[in-house]
Every structure is written in structure tokens, then in C-alpha cells.
Amino acid sequence: MNVFAEVEARVLAALRGLEEKGTLPAGLDFANVAVEQPRDPAHGDLACNAAMVLAKAAKMKPRDIAEALAGVLRLDPDVVSAEVAGPGFLNLRMRDAFWYDVVGAILAKGPLYGSSDVGRAARTNVEYVSANPTGPMHVGHCRGAVFGDALAHLLSFAGYDVTREYYINDAGGQVDVLARSAFLRYREALGEDIGEIPSGLYPGDYLKPVGAALAETYGRDLLQKPEEDWLPLVRSFAIDAMMAMIKEDLAALNISHDVFFSERSLTTGGKNQIAAAIAALDAKGLIFKGRLEKPKGHDDEEWEDREQTLFRSTAFGDDNDRALMKSDGSYTYFAADIAYHYDKLQRGFRHLINVFGADHIGYIPRMKAAVAALSDGKADLDIKVCQLVKLFKGGEPFKMSKRAGTFVTLRDVVDEVGRDPVRFMMLYRKNDAPLDFDFAKVTEQSKDNPVFYVQYAHARAASVLRNAREAFPDLEVVHEGTATADLSLLTDGGELDLIKKAAFFPTLIEGAAQAHEPHRLAFYLYDLASAFHGHWTRGNDLPQLRVIQPNDRAITAARCTLVASLKQVLSSGLTVLGVGAPEAMR
RNA sequence: GGCCCCGUAGCUCAGUGGAUAGAGCAUCAGAUUCCUAAUCUGAGGGCCGCAGGUUCAAAUCCUGCCGGGGUCGCCA
Numbered sequence: 001m002n003v004f005a006e007v008e009a010r011v012l013a014a015l016r017g018l019e020e021k022g023t024l025p026a027g028l029d030f031a032n033v034a035v036e037q038p039r040d041p042a043h044g045d046l047a048c049n050a051a052m053v054l055a056k057a058a059k060m061k062p063r064d065i066a067e068a069l070a071g072v073l074r075l076d077p078d079v080v081s082a083e084v085a086g087p088g089f090l091n092l093r094m095r096d097a098f099w100y101d102v103v104g105a106i107l108a109k110g111p112l113y114g115s116s117d118v119g120r121a122a123r124t125n126v127e128y129v130s131a132n133p134t135g136p137m138h139v140g141h142c143r144g145a146v147f148g149d150a151l152a153h154l155l156s157f158a159g160y161d162v163t164r165e166y167y168i169n170d171a172g173g174q175v176d177v178l179a180r181s182a183f184l185r186y187r188e189a190l191g192e193d194i195g196e197i198p199s200g201l202y203p204g205d206y207l208k209p210v211g212a213a214l215a216e217t218y219g220r221d222l223l224q225k226p227e228e229d230w231l232p233l234v235r236s237f238a239i240d241a242m243m244a245m246i247k248e249d250l251a252a253l254n255i256s257h258d259v260f261f262s263e264r265s266l267t268t269g270g271k272n273q274i275a276a277a278i279a280a281l282d283a284k285g286l287i288f289k290g291r292l293e294k295p296k297g298h299d300d301e302e303w304e305d306r307e308q309t310l311f312r313s314t315a316f317g318d319d320n321d322r323a324l325m326k327s328d329g330s331y332t333y334f335a336a337d338i339a340y341h342y343d344k345l346q347r348g349f350r351h352l353i354n355v356f357g358a359d360h361i362g363y364i365p366r367m368k369a370a371v372a373a374l375s376d377g378k379a380d381l382d383i384k385v386c387q388l389v390k391l392f393k394g395g396e397p398f399k400m401s402k403r404a405g406t407f408v409t410l411r412d413v414v415d416e417v418g419r420d421p422v423r424f425m426m427l428y429r430k431n432d433a434p435l436d437f438d439f440a441k442v443t444e445q446s447k448d449n450p451v452f453y454v455q456y457a458h459a460r461a462a463s464v465l466r467n468a469r470e471a472f473p474d475l476e477v478v479h480e481g482t483a484t485a486d487l488s489l490l491t492d493g494g495e496l497d498l499i500k501k502a503a504f505f506p507t508l509i510e511g512a513a514q515a516h517e518p519h520r521l522a523f524y525l526y527d528l529a530s531a532f533h534g535h536w537t538r539g540n541d542l543p544q545l546r547v548i549q550p551n552d553r554a555i556t557a558a559r560c561t562l563v564a565s566l567k568q569v570l571s572s573g574l575t576v577l578g579v580g581a582p583e584a585m586r
Numbered sequence: 587g588g589c590c591c592c593g594u595a596g597c598u599c600a601g602u603g604g605a606u607a608g609a610g611c612a613u614c615a616g617a618u619u620c621c622u623a624a625u626c627u628g629a630g631g632g633c634c635g636c637a638g639g640u641u642c643a644a645a646u647c648c649u650g651c652c653g654g655g656g657u658c659g660c661c662a
Contacts, residue, residue: 039605049604052642062642086605087642132662172662263662295658296587308659319589319658326660333662361590362657385591387656429599432591434655436598445624448611456624464621471621511602523600526609537626540618548621585624 001105002116002506004046007092008035011048014072023068025058037504044083044091045500051088062088099496100487102503106565114505114572118514119160123348126152128355129250129257130167133242134178136206137249137410140357143435144386145410146426146578148355149255150518151384153576158513160351164257167340170239171263172333177201178242179235183222185211186234190220210241252414253423254578266339274331277339277374278309278324286312286373290321311338316369334363338370345375352381353516358388382516386431392438417442420579424451427522427577450526451579454570457529459585460536461567464547468560471548475557485557492545494535495562501528502569509576518577525573532566 011033018024033054038047051066058065063084070082070090081093106113128148131141149164156162169175181202188194189211197203214222214237222230243260250256266273281287290310294303310321311334324335344352352371356363364383371381391398391408398408414422421442428450429435445452468475490496505524512520539546547559571581 034602036602036604039601039607043605047604049643052604055642089605169662174662292659303659306660310659323659328660330660332660337662358591358656360657360662364590387591433599434592447624447626449624450610452624456622460622460625467621507602515602517602519600520602523609526600530609533625534627536621537617537623540620540623540626543620546621584622586622 001102001109002510003094003098003102003503004035004037004507007046007094008033008048010076011035011050011069011073014069015050015054017072018068024054024060024065028054028057030054037507038089038091041497041500043085043089044081044093046092046094048090048092049088051084051090055088066090096488096491096496099499099503100490102499103487103490103562103565106502106568107561110568111572111575113568114509115157115159116506116510116513117159118510119155119158121159121161122351124155124160124162124351124353125165125344125347125349126155126162126353126355127165127167128152129246129255130169131246132169132174133239133246134174134202135204135242137246139389139391139408139410139413142253142410142413142422143389143426143431144355144357145250145253145255146423147384147386147431147518149253150423150427150521150577151353151355151516153578154509154513154518154521155516157576158509160513163259163349165259165261165344166257168239168243168260168262168264169333171267171336175235175239176231178238179231180227182207182210182214182238182241183230183234186214186218186222187211189215190223206245207238210238213237213241249410252411253419261340261343263336263340266336266343273343274335274339277342278335280342281311281338281370281373284373286315287324288312288321292320292323311366311370311373313366313369316365316372318365318369322366334366334370337367338374341367341371341381342374345371345379350379352379354381354383356383356385358385361385384431384516387434389426389435389437392436392440394440395438398439413439420455421449421451423577424454424522424579427518428526430517430519450522452585453533454525454529454574455580455582456585457532458567458570458574458581459583461532461563461570462583464563465560465567468548468556471550472553472556475553475560485561486554487558487561489555489558490562494538494545495559498531498535498562498566501531502566505569505573521573521577525570525577528566528570528573 012030015024015028015030015033019026019028030050033048033050035046035048038044048069050069051062054065055062066084066088070084073079073082073090073092078094078098079092080095083091085091126148129141129145131137137145152162152164177200181197184194184197184201185207188208214234217237218233222234278287288310289307291305291307292310294305306327308323308327309325311324313322314320322334323332324338326332341352354367364385367383368381371379417439425437425442426435441449442451447453490499508520508524512518535545547556547563549556574581
């Protein structure tokens with residue numbers, strides 16, 4: 001049950017009725033008519049903008065339309081008042097029973113309350129993390145990983161058919177470096193003194209176990225072979241080991257993917273998907289030989305003007321055409337990425353979402369150009385950029401550097417502050433704004449820490465239901481979570497406000513999903529928790545407002561039903577964000 | 587120089603084209619014999635970077651400027 005959609009349907013019916021009666025001219029476009037939450041609750045429960053949207057086309061004064069609409073809606077038994085205000089807003093106040101039905105709906109739908117079918121099962125691909133398989137995940141990967149995971153959750157909750165995907169960059173020069181680094185550790189494992197790790201190779205200790213495993217698998221066999229023979233073996237061995245490690249790191253954050261797509265697989269097994277994708281673009285006349293200008297403001301001594309194979313991305317709004325071949329004749333990273341996205345399109349995805357780090361921001365226009373060209377504009381690609389995370393420890397900036405040995409891995413962060421705080425803090429900010437992450441504050445258990453604030457609201461709700469169960473062991477609501485109580489006993493304004501906030505949950509989910517903005521959910525949960533804490537504390541001064549009334553079974557039942565519904569919304573919201581909803585916090 | 591992101595309270599940031607622009611922190615003043623005070627109530631604090639434009643309505647959309655950050659063929 002979505003009260004906003006419900007009331008909007010009634011408004012549209014009323015408008016059509018006015019059309020038939022001739023009060024409004026026929027043929028008006030109602031597409032922009034919306035029922036929303038008024039910013040100021042004093043204005044009413046729901047507000048409708050119909051009069052202002054339609055005034056011009058109808059050639060009528062906004063207030064006249066609003067009055068006519070109000071006249072019809074006042075006949076609705078659920079509408080207590082319909083007032084025209086300001087430039088032509090129609091403010092509606094609904095009777096209490098209308099809101100009690102929301103509580104019933106929440107408990108009836110349980111974890112599914114707030115889920116939606118706005119996504120219409122559209123095939124949607126969310127690509128996130130895609131860290132190079134050359135080492136453990138570091139803290140810089142963390143934000144995009146959490147963001148992508150929460151967005152995928154959110155989209156499937158809103159009815160999209162979501163595939164979570166990881167693109168493994170296992171084809172570039174960096175995996176050859178990985179192989180050579182692992183080979184060195186292999187020699188070390190066989191007893192050789194390898195001394196300092198030469199610069200240009202990966203020095204991390206995390207390759208030691210890989211070297212040992214290589215020694216166990218191959219014995220001394222590889223030592224005799226030339227590099228061209230051992231490199232492919234060691235490379236694939238090391239990549240598998242790195243991916244296993246990365247998957248473990250991600251699991252520590254409760255992140256998983258449905259598909260791991262190998263870049264190398266684009267050109268192995270007798271196929272060449274890169275050539276195929278380029279051919280597809282060529283057929284559209286978008287591939288040509290040309291020269292690129294040397295970028296300005298870039299003092300590159302080694303710049304060499306040469307003719308190369310280019311993709312005409314400027315035809316789709318990019319500021320430069322883009323190279324597809326390196327000087328040695330191999331494909332650029334971009335060429336492979338085109339083929340990868342071509343593959344996604346051929347697998348039937350119509351909504352593509354990529355989560356990028358801030359350093360890839362300049363890559364966006366060319367990727368969008370490629371998808372637009374390959375799909376003939378039938379698919380959309382949204383690229384969500386996650387800005388940098390600045391680390392602090394007790395207010396002091398905390399730099400990470402591999403050389404100084406303060407290389408902060410994602411695992412370190414999760415181990416130190418815990419999964420829930422990491423996830424929530426990463427989401428409690430718009431993705432395209434930089435984020436300050438202070439280890440001290442994130443672990444602090446106080447109201448200054450939004451994670452604990454929201455979780456505490458959930459634990460509080462759980463706690464009061466436990467206590468109610470002791471006071472009234474046979475009370476159905478606290479056992480079954482069903483709305484059998486007489487909710488008309490919920491007459492306090494604070495109680496009704498809580499219901500109205502909970503009623504906004506489905507609308508919020510749809511908006512956040514369509515905008516690809518999971519942070520909206522984090523802020524909503526904070527707001528709902530705040531309202532709950534506020535109402536709760538009123539019980540300190542006014543004992544008659546407390547949930548459990550030992551001498552009044554009926555009112556305890558009604559309030560427990562409300563608390564159970566709030567607990568459900570908090571729990572559902574936290575679950576979508578991938579954050580735990582604890583039953584108790586002590 | 588091109589492109590992208592950001593500019594809202596002292597600080598960190600919300601704000602789905604709508605009514606008097608919000609929250610947290612910090613500051614100040616209060617609340618606990620009580621269902622979890624890990625909480626709550628109140629006060630002060632604003633040319634929403636600047637200037638135009640679109641609109642019945644702009645912090646929000648468009649253009650230009652100013653300021654901060656990022657990025658710019660053969661790395662991935």
C-alpha cells in the first residue's frame with residue numbers, strides 16, 4: 001500500500017469527473033499532477049499541485065481549479081478536510097482510520113512492505129568494485145563497493161531484475177607484473193634469497209602464500225622454463241588467488257556478485273569480441289583512421305603524433321575521439337571495455353549502471369558514447385561516481401602509503417570499526433560528494449554516530465515488545481506481529497506522525513531507486529529513528545504516553561502494533577542498505 | 587586550454603521544480619525515582635558563490651562568470 005499513489009489515483013479520478021462535467025476543458029494532460037508530502041506538516045497530510053499544473057492549459061485561475069477539485073474530494077469518506085492554500089495548493093487531511101490501515105498494511109506485508117514494481121522487472125546490470133586482481137582491496141575501493149551493493153539491493157527491492165557484476169581486468173600489463181612478482185615469491189618459497197623486491201614489481205607480503213602455493217603445485221619445474229612458458233601459468237594462478245582474496249574481503253562487507261566477467265575472456269577461446277564490437281561500430285560509420293591533437297596543459301615530451309584507429313565519440317557529445325589501438329597494435333583498455341559493454345547489451349540488459357571511482361571521471365563521456373552507439377540509443381548507461389574518502393583518526397588526517405607501511409586495506413577498516421558502521425557511513429552521504437571517514441567517530445556509540453542512532457531505534461522497539469510480552473504474555477500482537485488490536489486507540493499526535501512517516505517509505509524507495517540514490521534511504525531512516533526517539537522520550541514526562549500500560553491491555557496492544565510496524569520499516573530499510581538491525585544493544 | 591564534479595548556518599552535510607530553505611556537530615539553556623539518557627526539549631546562527639534566463643513557481647532546470655577539486659593518446 002502506497003498512500004501517495006492511492007490518493008493520486010483518487011485525485012486523477014476526481015479530475016476526470018470534472019472534465020466530464022465540463023468544469024474543466026477536455027483533453028488536459030495530467031502527467032505532471034502529483035501528490036506529495038507538504039514540507040510543513042501544518043499544511044496537511046498530503047498536498048496536490050494539480051491546480052497550478054493545469055491552470056495554463058485550462059485557461060483558468062489556479063485557485064478556481066483547486067476549489068472545484070476540493071469540492072469533489074471532500075465527498076471522499078477518508079478525506080477530513082481539503083483546503084486551498086498559497087498559489088493553489090490543495091492540502092488534504094485524511095481521517096485517522098486511513099492511517100491505521102497503513103499500520104495494518106505494514107504488518108501484513110512484513111519484509112515486503114515498501115517493495116515495489118516500478119522497476120517492471122527491467123533487466124538491469126550494476127557493475128561495481130571491478131578492482132584490479134593484483135592485490136587486496138584497499139580502503140579506496142570500499143565506498144564504491146558498498147554503494148554498488150546497496151544500489152543493487154535497492155533496485156531489486158523496487159522491482160528491477162538486477163544482475164550484480166564484477167569486471168576482472170585480467171588482460172593488461174598489470175597482471176604480467178603480478179605474475180613476475182608471484183614468480184619471485186615462488187623462488188623465495190623454494191629457498192632462494194630474493195633480497196629487496198625490485199621496483200616495478202608488487203612488494204606486498206600477500207604474495208608470499210601465492211609463491212608457496214606455486215611451489216607446492218609445481219615443485220621446481222618452473223625454474224627451468226623461460227618466462228614465456230611460465231608466465232601464463234603463474235599469471236592465471238596468481239589471478240585466481242587474488243580474486244579469491246578479493247571475494248573474501250568483499251564477503252567481510254557482505255558484498256557479493258552474480259557474475260565475474262573476465263576481460264581476457266573477450267579474446268580467448270578462439271573468439272575476438274573486441275574485433276566484433278569494433279566491426280559493429282564500423283558498420284555504423286563510427287570507426288576511422290585519424291590523428292589526435294596533443295592535449296593542452298600536458299607537458300608530455302614523449303608525445304608522438306601518429307595515425308591511429310579512432311572511435312568517433314564526438315558524435316555523441318564527447319570532446320575528443322578516442323583511440324582503440326596502441327602503437328604496438330594491441331587494443332586499448334577502452335576497446336576492450338566497448339566489447340564488454342557490447343556483451344552486456346547482447347545479454348539483454350537495457351539499464352546499465354557502472355560505479356566508478358573519482359579518478360575515472362573523464363572516462364564517462366566516451367563510455368556513454370559507446371553504449372549509445374552500440375544500442376542505437378535503446379539502452380541507457382548511468383555512471384555513478386564515488387568521490388574520495390578522506391581518512392581521519394581522531395580528527396587528524398590519516399594518509400595511506402604503501403611505502404610508509406600504512407597501507408590501509410579494506411579488511412583493516414572492517415576489522416577495526418565493524419561492517420555495519422562502515423556500510424552506513426559510506427551511504428550516509430551523496431556518492432558524488434567527498435567523504436570524511438574518522439575511525440574514532442565511526443566506532444563511537446553515541447547519538448553523534450548515525451549508525452548507532454538508527455540501530456538503537458530498532459533495538460528500542462524490539463526491547464519494548466519484549467517487555468510487553470512479559471507484561472501481557474497472551475497479547476497476540478507481540479507474538480504474531482499482526483494487527484488485531486483496536487488501532488483507534490492511537491489518538492496521540494505523535495503516534496499519528498510516526499505512522500505518516502512510515503507511510504512515506506514506499507514512495508521513498510521508488511524515488512531513491514529511480515534516481516539511483518541509496519543515500520536517500522539512509523537519511524530517511526535517520527529521520528524515522530529521530531521521530532521515534534522523540535516520541536519515546538515524551539513518555540518520560542507523560543507516563544500515559546508510554547507504550548506499555550500495565551492496567552490497559554487494549555492500549556498496550558494498539559501501541560505495540562504501531563511499534564512493531566516501525567520496527568518493520570527500520571528493519572527493511574537497514575536490510576536494503578545491508579546494515580544489521582539488532583534486537584538488542586547493550 | 588577542453589571536459590566532469592562541487593560551492594547551502596562557524597564546521598560536516600540533507601533538500602523529489604513548489605508554500606516561512608532543514609539536520610547533525612559546535613555554542614548556550616534545560617530534562618533521567620520512568621518501557622534502554624547510546625535518548626530528548628529549547629535558543630541563537632543564512633545575499634542557498636555572483637549575474638542573467640526559462641517557469642504560475644528556481645537552492646533545484648538553462649547560459650555566462652568567480653572560487654575549490656579531479657581528469658586529459660600508446661595506464662587500467
